[in-house]
Ligand SMILES: C/C(=C\COP(=O)(O)OP(=O)(O)O)CCC[C@H](C)CCC[C@H](C)CCCC(C)C
């Protein structure tokens with residue numbers, strides 16, 4: 001009985017620390033880049049697809065583990081019980097595990113570059129990783145200046161999606177750049193949502209997140225505009241003939257987008273209630289990206 005009572009919250013903390021749903025932000029750009037490549041060229045290289053997928057998951061694991069390590073140094077995570085460093089008490093173990101994930105992930109991308117005899121993909125992924133480091137690592141810590149969303153947009157959007165397309169085809173595509181704008185915006189929205197419940201801790205640690213800068217009420221308004229923007233963007237790309245009409249399927253994610261905006265508007269200043277909004281944003285990301293890729297496939 002006692003073991004059960006203690007072990008349940010502990011396992012919940014571990015799940016919160018590992019955050020499995022968050023890994024869809026690494027998977028979906030690979031899906032979309034590959035779907036566009038297949039739709040436009042009929043090329044699908046399974047080995048490259050699986051290698052990129054596993055590498056992306058490992059690189060995101062590095063980003064998240066090293067985030068807990070770097071945040072433990074600034075004191076911002078002192079109340080975050082689900083930080084891997086706080087959970088294990090072993091900062092250097094987490095640091096080296098993170099680096100191991102990064103090295104294996106980058107070796108996967110290097111393998112793709114070697115098969116292709118072309119450094120383009122590894123250079124683009126290295127640039128994305130550099131942005132990921134600058135978000136949280138010393139001496140930059142740009143996330144503390146409120147610049148994380150811009151880095152996130154470029155890393156997961158215009159760097160990653162065209163890199164995936166290139167890994168399949170060794171050419172460029174306007175559609176992959178257009179799709180990368182949508183993927184970049186939705187991924188940055190997840191990061192934006194993750195700040196609403198942390199205002200107090202962020203201010204105490206000197207982190208000027210966008211929500212600290214704007215206030216939670218204005219942040220909720222900005223969220224609505226950016227969330228809404230992805231749907232007209234999709235329509236615009238269809239009207240311009242860049243996307244097939246079937247990509248309108250991504251509009252089926254609208255109920256999640258509406259749920260997200262309503263939830264944040266109602267609870268923006270109540271940390272316990274708003275804290276789950278980043279997972280609603282993950283659902284918007286998942287469904288809109290999945291259906292966008294399906295639209296390319298059918299189209
Ligand atoms: C670690 C990230 C957010 C956590 O932020 P925060 O410290 O506010 O959260 P906690 O409260 O949980 O401490 C994500 C940061 C994203 C970053 C700006 C860009 C990452 C780039 C990737 C490493 C590139 C990935 C490429 C790959 C998938 C091939």
Ligand SMILES: O=C(O)C1=CC(=O)c2ccccc2C1=O
Pocket residue numbers: 019022025060063064152187188190191194278
């Ligand atoms: O823990 C988080 O809050 C986030 C983790 C993460 O990997 C990620 C990736 C891309 C955008 C946002 C986020 C997070 O917010």
